[in-house]
Amino acid sequence: MIKESASKSLAEQPVTVLKGVGARSAEKLARLGIVSLQDLLFHLPLRYQDRTRIQPIGSLRRGDQVVIEGEIDLAEIKYGRRRSLMVHLADGTGSLFLRFFYFSNAQRQALNRGVRLRCFGEVRNGPHSLEMVHPEYQRIDPDQPMAVESSLTPIYPTTEGVHQLTLRGLMQQALERLQREPEGLVEWLPPSILARFPELNLAQAVGFLHSPPPDADQQLLLAGIHPAQQRLSYEELLAHQISLRSMRAQHQSIGATLFKSEHGLKQAFLAALPFQLTSAQARVVAEIEWDLERSQPMQRLVQGDVGSGKTVVSAMAALQAIAAGSQVALMAPTELLAEQHLRNFSQWLRPLGIDIGWLTGRLKGRPRDAVVERIASGEIQLAVGTHALFQQDVVFNDLGLVVIDEQHRFGVHQRLALREKGNRKGHTPHQLIMTATPIPRTLAMTAYADLDLSVIDVLPPGRKPVVTAVISEARRDAVVERVRAACAEGRQAYWVCTLIEESEVLQCQAAEDTARLLAEALPELKVALVHGRVKQEEKERVMQDFQSGAVDLMVATTVIEVGVDVPNASLMIIENPERLGLAQLHQLRGRVGRGSAESHCVLMYHAPLSANAKQRLAILRETSDGFVIAQKDLEMRGPGEVLGTRQTGEMQLRIADLVRDQGMLDEVREAAEMLLHRYPDAAAQLVNRWLGERVEYVKA
Template sequence: MELGEPITSIKGIGPRRAEALGKLGLFSLRDLLYFAPREYQDFSAATPICAAAHGALAALHVLLVSEPKHVHIRRGMEITTVRALGFGADPADKAAQVSLVWYNQPYRARSLATGQEWYATGRMDRSRGAKLVNPSLHAELPGIVPVYPLVQGLSQKVMRDAVSAALAAAEGRIEETLPAALRVQYGLLPLAEALRALHAPQDIPSLKAARDRLAFEDMLLFSLMLSMLRRERLARPGPVFRTEGVLLRFLKLLPFAPTGAQMRSMQEISREMSNGHQMNRLLQGDVGSGKTAVALFAMYAAAESGFQSVLMAPTEILAQQHFAAAQSIFGARACLLLGGMKKKERDAAYAAIRSGEALAVIGTHALLSEGVTFHNLGAVIADEQHRFGVRQRAAIGAKGESPHTLIMSATPIPRTLSLILYGDLDVSVLDELPPGRKPVTTRCVPRAKRKAMYAFVEQQVHAGRQAYVVCPLVEQSESLEGVMSVNELFAELEKTLHVRVGLLHGKMAAAKKEETARAFRAGEIDVLVSTTVIEVGVDVKNATVMVIENADRFGLAQLHQLRGRVGRGSEESFCFLLSEAGSEAAHERLMTLTETNDGFAIAEKDLMMRGPGEFLGQRQHGLSELAAAKLAGDMTALNNARAAADALVAENSVEGAPLLARARALLASRGGEIAPN
């Protein structure tokens, strides 16, 4: 049987079962073989009944000491119970006694009898005596049992039987996909052995070896695709900017001295824009690290060589702030284009862009419309990368002849993961804050101190400052008890605080949002109650307090972003995190923010505590869950895969040719992008 054969060719899988498996993306024998369990239950050793903790999974070696008792409680509820004793234990030892209980499994009563010996596996419940709930019974220890993701119509038994049948059908037909020398160099299992151990591991070391082998191959293919993309890009010509003396002239226009990190980044951009190749660079910076100044330099360099540049912002608020900054450099040759503009304004902007009169163009998604035609586009800058997909960037890039591209991301990404997310780009990192910036004092505030904290907010306002109050919901949710909505909080603070309170959230009309943001910037609102719409773009130097209600509902990276809205002036600033989450892990997460203002350190901590999912979710990276999970705590595997990929591309050997062909085919299937939108 070929691995590409449909799933219905496997014994025991008919049309109905195949339909359910199809919902998990499983259509062929190969799909089933590579379908990784989400977790494993280790029943490779028996646990004494007295040692099985409440709530823990256990394998108990037992002797049945009663006939099964079957009780019909009510319609839809039947219970079957049998008493058991630890095998070989003293019948008088109460600590060695356990009840085996099944709900709605009446057939159990027909198959059980006193004197039978079993290994019972399941979860121990000690709430009322010792009992194992809905246990599975085995003649011998089942070992390490895989647990698969499921959909309606499938059970774990059905999935395990289907995978076992697939392994049997594929016996002797699984062709090795990695060169022997590579496997020896990195100590990797043969593919057939790895797939068998993935689904039926003999022990924990063999399971780890299987997952490592499969994750390595996935990372190797990914690294090969990145390597191909990079080589392709370096071979692609880009506009040649004349950058000699441009940086010095630009610096004279700035009202401040740049940080060392800003200077380094501008020099990197300057070199790349003048070398004849298309620049594709990620500018990664912590909150308030000065990315806008670096972006303006890229636009200035374009203008000095007679090219237009465009900066795409994710929100109108942020676009207007960038436009104000651009006007200080480009004067009347800066142009703003927003979706909400009147036709007359929009047509005037179109004409200025088309004629080349507009040198620095700033806008939102409106820039992607068909009416926008550039005279001579040389540089594209996208702010907040994960809000602009690959296709949007490609659409704006297509309006010029291979323009240079700079992507700005304000979400610090762990250095370990930036290789995965942006391995096809060159990366500039702004890891210094401008001088004079004071760290934001951050505190976790217990519910009992909430009233005193809001009194402090009031004091700050009376001293001439402003404050943000953020909460996770726009409207009340029945499913999230104790989580206040932004509307409820606004109503409460309007009554209790003797200050001017404003409301801002994503469901408001665009004009109302802009008017509220303007009023807050102008100092006409003292306390702005908001959802996370203020995460990007509301820049008010007079705001010194950030209050975050139900802070446990946000990721660390997002909390750090929100905190970055304050501390932009010279005054001392504060961030207060309110949370009713009782778990130690949630409290530890929030305490991280009280210990550091370094976004990169916070991102590393988030990665360690929550895994790579949140970061990888910002870009559809194409890595399997196996590889992504492997990366959470082991970057050696990635470095090995990258080294192997570089060697394969450089050698271009006969042994490596099939892998290179697979990587090219994968890249082609994604339209030449690692991250299809």
């Protein structure tokens, strides 16, 4: 049986009960999500430092983070590019320099010859010998030996005004309380799950991680697989899973308008298409059709590789809602992608008598007012646009379906805001979310556990995989000749200039220089340029010229990652691909290979490459399977980067790791289901412990 909460559990005791925590300190700690003693104890170390033993200076190697002890035999100020205080320290086995760029006169005078110091820092290569730059140090009295630390030193996430030493001091007080009242940290897992972790109970696991003994297996700790870490990782993943499932259940309870399938419009739509749906598209259309015929709101994520035909699938979903008299909103992250959708939907749906509206941030004044008015009256049946669709003054008459493309690029609140626009009379719109970024099963089971998943895993017939080559910039002339040859055969090409030092200005400058040089080298070709600072009207004109074949070579920044569909383009050159992640490179490569001709992608790198960059480019060369690439991307960059959640604050795990701990996920899903049904109170307490106020994100 799960224990009932103690009369005064640590979750109920504010941090202000600790010595030294007043109102101002409590405010700073709250920025870290620390309000109660339980919050403090679950503020877990990022990593550890070993200060439990003194290392002989003669045994040190570059990169070591160690404690050393020795005697000063020289201290002097060196004048070079920067003034520094150099202290020579020796212990009989060897010597090294301590270097201080910032120092006071009092500090200089205290570091005299013959003074004994104990230091902690990272060993680096200096101009003449090993050195430590700004180490922590203490003066040692030779007659009173000082004990070393008795446990590994934890390094915590901090915020402005909260120092590591402050956190360690507060943690020590909290651990002493935990030792006196281990039942204060309530065990919310039922016995059937606890049997999985016989080595340590919750209080022991938490205590161990904050204060690992010197004989703790550091390899296990560094790898994140110590039993204490695994015990807490399991609980954290379980809390996320429960949270997502609870939100899904809550969302399903609201109700939505059901749309009976109307075959007349769909048949007319399919008959006009110049191609047949693939088996995968037909399967996903049937799944969506079934969802829309129910009175619970659809929450479906459609993922499919670049060019797999997600847009056609979303058009058929839109038809089902529009045929039933509802409005549809289609939101894309960029104007370029929104324009691509507008073109496709206009071509497909306007002949069927459907009124389509267009709303982006660029639309101003009277034209915008007119569109907003037509959306409010219900005259516009399908509204296509960017985040402008969820601005406060945009009111829908009867929004029944929201389609969101490349959803990971939107912040949580943006997605919530658009859904709220359709809430009326206790109903909420159906949601169809599309992504061309294949999502590894690991992420689909966690970050998207509140969504039903459909996969378009078959490319349209005639599509051939893009052949990828990795070439050094030293062979640039040969690459230019390759572009000349492709265009001479009547094909078109892209030349992509990647980000330079995170600066849009420099990036655009590089693209302009590249376009000029290529125009000079290839005078017989029509070369055009697109980047983030080109005016929208000019950008549209260039894109249309490229699509019509009037432009041979498109030089662009990564703005063309999504949204451009030119079947005649069969060659993609990506400069400095080492600057981009795997998923983004895969998206860019997907701009070619959309026609029947064999297509090529040249990754032209700038030597020397790091080991990580070599690995990424090798993966791109070896496979065109988006799911394989997505899994590798997850393993190399972590879920925060892959999901784009560094910006939106979603799925920030404290101790669990989706790649390392993926073996737990199936069991965690079953456990979440069981807790929600049999122990709902315990499930709610686990969510509160691990997510607290951060639960809002899963409502999206």
